[in-house]
Amino acid sequence: MNLETDRRIRVALLDDHPVVLFGLSAQLGQLSDISVVGSFESSRALLVVLTSQEVDVLVMDYSLGPKEIDGVNLLRMLRLRFPKLEILVVSGYCNPATAALTIRSGARGFIGKISLMHELLDAIRTVAARQRYVDKVIAYELDLALKKVAADDDRGETATLAEQVSLSPREWEVLRCVLDGMAVTSIATKFSRSVTTISTQKQAAYRKLGIRTDAELFKVQHSLGRMYQ
Known part of the structure; x- marks a missing residue:
């Protein structure tokens, strides 16, 4: 994903709460370097658009409705089908375990829903540049968790959820x-x-x-x- 300096970051939003989508779209729509190309309440609707339209960053809720695919499998599927898509997970479960799981499943970034808007914007821009972004509240703990997982992998062990x-x-x-x-x-x-x-x-x-x-x-x-x- 080669972002040019004279082109806005194309962002798609996925959340099963219409009010959240409305608020995010309104906030992001005011920025000169970001363009919201679509907001979706279901993964099915999102997938239809992703097959026909280029998106740089997907900002997605980790836990969608009960009829939706779970966050881990959705991330893995998106990573497989759309390898150029960068994914930022926004979750109400802001803890190292959830963050580690999403990063290992294909997300480029993770941020808690209690974060401030300027932090979300930093996260989107960082992820669009293909750099990892982790919520500052849990960044240190997550780094330790990922190092442990990497060490386990080196030893041929697989860390479970x-x-x-x-x-x-x-x-x-x-x-x-x-x-x-x-x-x-x-x-x-x-x-x-x-x-x-x-x-x-x-x-x-x-x-x-x-x-x-x-x-x-x-x-x-x-x-x-x-x-x-």
Whole structure:
């Protein structure tokens, strides 16, 4: 992607919240060096445009709606089909584990949704120049995590998603039960805990894994590796 100094950065937006898309389009549309070529609520609509129109940077939400492909597989598919496309992931799950997972899956940059607008603009421009951008809040921790993953790869080991996050024993046992098809009420009965406690532990585990729904958990089940055996 050879960006010329006299051409604006062509940006596409992907988020399942129309208000977010409207706000981003309005903000980016005021800039002289950025052109919003499209905003999309679904990956399907995005793919139609990507096959016919050149885009420099895709700014995408990591977790889309329940009917959408999960973030990891979407990133991998986009990287395979559109190798020249640079991808900036924007996520409400701003933690090293989620960032590392998105970077390894094909994203050029990662930024949290609580970031300021000038940080998002820096991220877009950095990614458009084919340089990595990582949210400043987690940049140091992510660097350590990626170095560990690289070291594991050099030794012929593969780091799993579960090994990149800090799940407590109780959070992990709740995930195991969900993957076995158990409802929160059944898990609460099994472990003699309240439904509220189980629900809290489940949601805490989901946040750490960068997912929001049971459907997304099943989609990333293979990434949990040997811990789910």
